[in-house]
Amino acid sequence: MSNANQFRHKGRFAKKSIINWKNNISKSAKKLKEEYKNLGVQLPNRQRIVDLDKLAAEMWCTTCDWPLSFRFLIQEDICGVASVFHLKCPKCKEIRLVKSSASEGKSTRSKYHVNFKLALVVLDGGIEETQLNTILSALNLPPVDHNLIKRYERLVGPATETVTKENCHDALKVEEELKILNEG
Ligand SMILES: [Zn+2]
Numbered sequence: 001m002s003n004a005n006q007f008r009h010k011g012r013f014a015k016k017s018i019i020n021w022k023n024n025i026s027k028s029a030k031k032l033k034e035e036y037k038n039l040g041v042q043l044p045n046r047q048r049i050v051d052l053d054k055l056a057a058e059m060w061c062t063t064c065d066w067p068l069s070f071r072f073l074i075q076e077d078i079c080g081v082a083s084v085f086h087l088k089c090p091k092c093k094e095i096r097l098v099k100s101s102a103s104e105g106k107s108t109r110s111k112y113h114v115n116f117k118l119a120l121v122v123l124d125g126g127i128e129e130t131q132l133n134t135i136l137s138a139l140n141l142p143p144v145d146h147n148l149i150k151r152y153e154r155l156v157g158p159a160t161e162t163v164t165k166e167n168c169h170d171a172l173k174v175e176e177e178l179k180i181l182n183e184g
Contacts, residue, residue: 048141049141054167061096066089066090068089081114084110103115115152119152121153129149
């Protein structure tokens, strides 16, 4: 039995209000797909060193409680082997900054833990910058410039000295020490 409010939709009877609702959802989905088709920038074909725990926690828009995606990447800032991804929230359109590494400090002046570790390799591991960049290049990671290594070395140096004095020289101890120096 059918009545005036029932129409055929994909071979089945359905109320007009439900058909309209389904059509609206379909239109919205198509519109969103079109809107973002040209929005995202192509990710360069390069590896990244990513702190997955941190990334998973940050891939969320706290303004509208919505998941973020690399499909909506607007920009990538590179600092050493760390990245800051600018992702546009598909719901509220705000740009969220997602960092690939834990860091000390705010925004662009952040000091990234992964770069501290890299400076430790140069300072303490006996590897020269050119050798380091050869390894990074072979792994398809961005090369690091001399100034960046020097800047991080200046921060790592005092922490390394403190830990050496305590005769317990290892990377984790140095990292703890770095936190204290950065907070102080
Ligand atoms: Zn949002």
